[in-house]
Amino acid sequence: MYAARMGDLPPYLFARIDEMKARQIARGVDVIDLGVGDPDLPTPPHVVDALCRAARDPHNHHYPSYAGMKEFREAVAIWYSRRFGVSPDPDKEVLALMGSKDGIAHIAEAFVNPGDIVLAASPGYPVYRTGTLFAQGKLHGMPLFEEHGFLPVLEDIPRAVAERARLMFFNYPNNPTTAIADQKFFIEVVEFAREHDIVVVHDNPYSEVAYDGYQAPSFLSTDGAGEVGVEMHSLSKTYNMTGWRIGMACGNADIIAGLSRVKTNVDSGVFNAVQYAAISALLGPQDCVRESCAVYQARRDTLVKGLRELGYAVTSPKATFYVWMGVEDSMQFATAMLEKAGIVVTPGTGFGPEGEGYVRFALTRPIERIQEAVGRMRVLAP
Numbered sequence: 001m002y003a004a005r006m007g008d009l010p011p012y013l014f015a016r017i018d019e020m021k022a023r024q025i026a027r028g029v030d031v032i033d034l035g036v037g038d039p040d041l042p043t044p045p046h047v048v049d050a051l052c053r054a055a056r057d058p059h060n061h062h063y064p065s066y067a068g069m070k071e072f073r074e075a076v077a078i079w080y081s082r083r084f085g086v087s088p089d090p091d092k093e094v095l096a097l098m099g100s101k102d103g104i105a106h107i108a109e110a111f112v113n114p115g116d117i118v119l120a121a122s123p124g125y126p127v128y129r130t131g132t133l134f135a136q137g138k139l140h141g142m143p144l145f146e147e148h149g150f151l152p153v154l155e156d157i158p159r160a161v162a163e164r165a166r167l168m169f170f171n172y173p174n175n176p177t178t179a180i181a182d183q184k185f186f187i188e189v190v191e192f193a194r195e196h197d198i199v200v201v202h203d204n205p206y207s208e209v210a211y212d213g214y215q216a217p218s219f220l221s222t223d224g225a226g227e228v229g230v231e232m233h234s235l236s237k238t239y240n241m242t243g244w245r246i247g248m249a250c251g252n253a254d255i256i257a258g259l260s261r262v263k264t265n266v267d268s269g270v271f272n273a274v275q276y277a278a279i280s281a282l283l284g285p286q287d288c289v290r291e292s293c294a295v296y297q298a299r300r301d302t303l304v305k306g307l308r309e310l311g312y313a314v315t316s317p318k319a320t321f322y323v324w325m326g327v328e329d330s331m332q333f334a335t336a337m338l339e340k341a342g343i344v345v346t347p348g349t350g351f352g353p354e355g356e357g358y359v360r361f362a363l364t365r366p367i368e369r370i371q372e373a374v375g376r377m378r379v380l381a382p
């Protein structure tokens with residue numbers, strides 16, 4: 001019944017974990033889910049209020065504009081300039097998205113011909129692969145190794161591959177490895193993209209989820225980035241708005257125009273009331289962002305300390321709400337965690353073959369639950 005490409009779609013592993021989790025719950029186990037990357041904290045009340053006000057106004061009940069309201073695009077430009085010191089042109093260099101996943105899933109349609117290569121990190125966010133698949137492109141995984149700080153080594157990409165590559169995805173602060181990148185790496189990406197004529201997509205949803213004073217950069221603040229690429233950003237992680245589906249693509253006007261043309265043909269934009277809520281998030285008080293980070297930071301410290309006391313070697317992340325830990329066999333570890341301790345973690349292989357040897361913990365549960373999880377892990381300590 002299904003098209004052949006359906007066989008290549010990835011949800012198998014996650015579906016298997018969901019099944020195992022459901023079985024434990026049915027048995028009465030009090031499962032602690034550290035699998036999902038979805039903030040448990042609520043959206044700030046002033047953002048919810050802005051939505052309610054806008055939803056009551058009948059002017060907002062019609063089809064929204066494809067590109068997003070001008071006020072929304074202007075708010076994005078202001079937020080970018082306050083936060084990163086770059087001001088994309090709201091008319092040509094900013095596009096509203098139904099969450100950044102929307103932009104990531106659709107951009108290959110605009111730039112990739114059948115058989116073209118798309119470069120994306122492995123381990124990496126599964127949607128880079130999915131978007132490539134729908135455009136009939138071929139994904140070339142750039143392996144992320146701990147000894148290189150989980151940054152892809154661009155010189156290791158075979159010349160023949162680089163020549164056939166049309167698109168490259170990368171993501172720092174990184175999910176799932178929690179690695180961060182500096183301007184030096186971004187400069188290398190710009191040079192590589194220029195040399196091989198590649199459209200670059202930096203996926204940056206975790207720029208505001210950072211600790212210990214670390215401030216993550218935007219790819220767009222790198223010299224030349226605006227000529228070769230765009231950045232996908234989102235309100236999901238910054239303002240606890242995963243359910244609202246609002247994000248933005250910013251950067252090179254021609255790339256934005258290509259993505260916009262694809263999207264114009266598949267969706268009809270983001271509900272205006274959601275865009276008004278997003279404006280209040282972007283331009284309103286930012287203490288909510290600092291407060292969320294403080295909550296995640298306390299959870300991070302609890303989990304990292306607990307894991308180290310149990311004898312695991314683990315790096316404390318500077319950004320993202322994950323902890324990435326080396327284990328022997330990732331699926332075996334995740335299965336034992338669920339069956340012996342009632343804890344869901346994500347096996348690294350869910351993010352690509354190079355994720356083998358790691359599991360990801362999400363810090364999206366209250367600190368008491370994280371403490372409880374560490375206590376339960378005693379039964380399987382190394």
Ligand SMILES: *Cc1c(COP(=O)(O)O)cnc(C)c1O
Pocket residue numbers: 037098099100101102125171175203205233234235236237242246247
């Ligand atoms: C969460 C996430 C996204 C997408 O989030 P949206 O809710 O669609 O904005 C994109 N990339 C990575 C790496 C993520 O973790």
